[in-house]
Amino acid sequence: MTGRWGDGRRARIGLLGGSFNPAHAGHRHVAERALRALGLDQVWLLVSPGNPLKPRRGMAPFAERLASARAIGDGRRVLATDLEARLGSRYTVVTLALLQRRFPRACFVLLIGADNLSQLPRWKRWRDLARRTPLAVLPRPGETRRALSGQASRALARHRRRPGALLEDCRTGGHAGWSLVPAREHPASATAIRRAAGNML
Numbered sequence: 401m402t403g404r405w406g407d408g409r410r411a412r413i414g415l416l417g418g419s420f421n422p423a424h425a426g427h428r429h430v431a432e433r434a435l436r437a438l439g440l441d442q443v444w445l446l447v448s449p450g451n452p453l454k455p456r457r458g459m460a461p462f463a464e465r466l467a468s469a470r471a472i473g474d475g476r477r478v479l480a481t482d483l484e485a486r487l488g489s490r491y492t493v494v495t496l497a498l499l500q501r502r503f504p505r506a507c508f509v510l511l512i513g514a515d516n517l518s519q520l521p522r523w524k525r526w527r528d529l530a531r532r533t534p535l536a537v538l539p540r541p542g543e544t545r546r547a548l549s550g551q552a553s554r555a556l557a558r559h560r561r562r563p564g565a566l567l568e569d570c571r572t573g574g575h576a577g578w579s580l581v582p583a584r585e586h587p588a589s590a591t592a593i594r595r596a597a598g599n600m601l
């Protein structure tokens with residue numbers, strides 16, 4: 401991947417970072433909705449070597465989580481990747497800077513569920529991240545309304561765009577925008593899957 405798509409224009413890549421502990425139908429739903437709403441070429445399921453805000457206890461080994469993400473990809477438009485582990489980064493702001501350097505012609509957009517928009521102010525250098533990287537937020541049951549009235553949403557209100565315009569000015573040097581992607585809320589969660597598996601033991 402050079403960052404150019406077949407016809408010479410910039411590749412539009414959605415990055416769905418996550419623990420994938422395990423991957424589930426909600427991730428696939430997010431990837432498919434974002435592909436369509438944002439006109440993306442691909443979505444990369446960026447398996448985290450370790451979310452800095454989540455406890456290590458209960459976290460499956462990286463290889464297991466990567467395999468789980470691969471299983472929900474289609475090998476063509478939705479691809480699981482171990483890039484973040486290979487780059488040696490756990491912080492999204494660092495990962496994005498490294499990816500933008502490695503793929504200078506690509507246009508990256510970060511895909512996050514509404515729960516992560518609420519959490520964003522706890523991420524390392526989150527304002528810097530939001531300034532440099534377009535953010536697409538996917539609704540999530542019980543999370544969307546809270547996220548839209550939260551600290552990040554209020555701080556970034558001036559930069560909200562309609563989804564179709566989110567990638568228009570990729571890398572022009574201005575403040576990147578963010579959008580709420582119109583999609584139905586999908587109820588799947590890794591916590592619920594782990595709980596159900598635990599209850600069956």
Ligand SMILES: Nc1ncnc2c1ncn2[C@@H]1O[C@H](COP(=O)(O)OP(=O)(O)OP(=O)(O)O)[C@@H](O)[C@H]1O
Nearest residue numbers: 417418419420426512513516540586588589590591
């Ligand atoms: N059902 C869903 N709807 C919208 N976004 C989702 C959904 N499931 C996961 N996401 C988003 O995908 C990204 C990766 O999620 P993650 O791998 O942590 O799954 P999770 O189900 O949120 O896990 P956990 O329950 O362990 O916190 C996050 O930005 C999360 O908000």
Ligand SMILES: O=C(O)c1ccc[n+]([C@@H]2O[C@H](COP(=O)([O-])O)[C@@H](O)[C@H]2O)c1
Nearest residue numbers: 417418419448451453491492493523524
């Ligand atoms: O950069 C940070 O400070 C940061 C803090 C918490 C979470 N993240 C990223 O958020 C993404 C979603 O994480 P998770 O565990 O909710 O699936 C994943 O790519 C994490 O690396 C990033």
